[in-house]
Amino acid sequence: MKSRSLFAVSGLVATLWAGTALADGVVLRALMEDVPETRIIETLLPEFEAATGIKVEFEKVGYGDMHDKLVAQLVGGESYYNLLSVDFLWAGEFPAGGWLEDLNPYVAKTGFDMAPMIPSMLDLLGRTDAAMPILPMYNYSMGLIYRKDLLENTDLAAKFEAATGKKLAPPATLDDYVAIAKFMKAEGGVNGAAMQGQRGDPNSMEFSNYLFAAGGDYLGADRAVVLNSDAGKHALTLYADMIKNAAQTGALSATLDDTMRLMCAGESFSMVTYWWMLPQLDNAEACPNAAGKLAISVMPGGQGESGGWGWGIPKNIPEDQKDAAWQFISWVQSKDVSVKRALEGHAPVRSDVYADPAVLAKYPFYALAGDIVATGKSFPIFTYSPQYEDVLGTQISLAASGDTSVEAALEAAAKGLDELMKK
Numbered sequence: 421m422k423s424r425s426l427f428a429v430s431g432l433v434a435t436l437w438a439g440t441a442l443a444d445g446v447v448l449r450a451l452m453e454d455v456p457e458t459r460i461i462e463t464l465l466p467e468f469e470a471a472t473g474i475k476v477e478f479e480k481v482g483y484g485d486m487h488d489k490l491v492a493q494l495v496g497g498e499s500y501y502n503l504l505s506v507d508f509l510w511a512g513e514f515p516a517g518g519w520l521e522d523l524n525p526y527v528a529k530t531g532f533d534m535a536p537m538i539p540s541m542l543d544l545l546g547r548t549d550a551a552m553p554i555l556p557m558y559n560y561s562m563g564l565i566y567r568k569d570l571l572e573n574t575d576l577a578a579k580f581e582a583a584t585g586k587k588l589a590p591p592a593t594l595d596d597y598v599a600i601a602k603f604m605k606a607e608g609g610v611n612g613a614a615m616q617g618q619r620g621d622p623n624s625m626e627f628s629n630y631l632f633a634a635g636g637d638y639l640g641a642d643r644a645v646v647l648n649s650d651a652g653k654h655a656l657t658l659y660a661d662m663i664k665n666a667a668q669t670g671a672l673s674a675t676l677d678d679t680m681r682l683m684c685a686g687e688s689f690s691m692v693t694y695w696w697m698l699p700q701l702d703n704a705e706a707c708p709n710a711a712g713k714l715a716i717s718v719m720p721g722g723q724g725e726s727g728g729w730g731w732g733i734p735k736n737i738p739e740d741q742k743d744a745a746w747q748f749i750s751w752v753q754s755k756d757v758s759v760k761r762a763l764e765g766h767a768p769v770r771s772d773v774y775a776d777p778a779v780l781a782k783y784p785f786y787a788l789a790g791d792i793v794a795t796g797k798s799f800p801i802f803t804y805s806p807q808y809e810d811v812l813g814t815q816i817s818l819a820a821s822g823d824t825s826v827e828a829a830l831e832a833a834a835k836g837l838d839e840l841m842k843k
Contacts, residue, residue, distance in 0.1 A: 454480040504732035511546040512802040554730035556769035601666035604689035612666030614679035614688035619813035633721030648834035726796025811836035
């Protein structure tokens with residue numbers, strides 16, 4: 421058998437694992453969403469196994485199959501999955517169920533440096549003063565991708581200034597963005613916004629950006645529901661206006677894939693989406709009608725919606741497997757490995773990766789992406805977060821289609837949140 425002495429691994433790994441015996445022969449099994457982030461990590465797994473003797477196996481499935489499959493293991497006698505990949509929408513349910521280990525003792529034992537971890541991502545995934553059940557893995561924070569060439573078009577600029585008295589420039593506020601998007605739909609020969617208005621997760625996440633950009637929120641500091649506020653009404657009014665007067669035909673049934681196709685084809689001025697979509701769209705081979713014409717920004721208004729995944733350790737597994745799981749987590753989220761992942765398109769959760777020279781040399785826009793992640797706010801995280809997406813999505817859809825008023829929709833959405841919070 422190949423020697424796997426600690427002296428054979430890097431100084432970084434040795435530091436992280438000081439005081440923890442290597443679990444040679446342990447097999448870690450994780451149920452992972454079949455997305456690029458998973459595949460990026462998968463290519464690096466042989467390095468980890470060579471250094472530790474710990475084999476890691478990823479079972480890749482679609483998102484819709486993950487939750488129930490994980491819960492069935494976490495409530496049983498011993499979980500088959502001894503390394504957990506946890507979506508932020510489950511970051512209320514899983515700790516509340518008592519299924520996850522607090523990771524703080526592992527951090528203290530191994531000296532893992534938490535300073536570079538972006539605070540908004542830790543908060544998103546359930547970090548409290550008492551415990552840290554999940555360590556961030558990657559983010560899917562949202563910002564604005566837009567056509568800079570259309571903003572620089574002199575004919576459009578003249579028409580916009582004549583109509584509004586304002587210069588045509590990147591939007592600074594949500595109201596600015598809506599006005600420009602509607603203008604582009606009317607005068608620019610493109611859709612003002614490619615919108616994912618399908619009820620449920622698509623429109624709940626998209627609307628959240630409008631809510632936060634308008635200065636609204638779902639919950640106050642005391643966890644009381646504050647959605648039905650003046651800012652909330654303004655946000656939903658603007659969202660409905662965008663669906664009706666700026667978005668593509670059929671926006672109320674559109675998903676992320678639909679919006680990507682529109683932007684890639686050069687048929688839309690903008691889309692509110694995940695920041696790491698930019699290199700996919702700014703690709704001359706895949707999207708010749710959009711490449712070289714795009715820019716990205718924090719959501720106009722200063723804050724957008726943030727999401728992400730993290731790593732957890734189930735309570736119902738043996739101690740040696742828990743130690744092995746932490747060895748993997750601390751390795752894969754270390755600076756060196758995170759930089760390797762970022763160079764392949766990873767969406768980091770460490771601030772130092774966004775400032776890394778090698779990363780910025782390849783992806784200059786990561787400097788701005790770091791701001792998008794750092795300023796992101798969260799959808800309400802509690803036991804019934806997934807169910808609330810459906811409640812909220814229904815009301816957003818009704819308001820955007822004109823089948824109910826903004827006031828009635830927001831009142832119903834706030835009531836639904838309050839009732840689920842009290843369950």
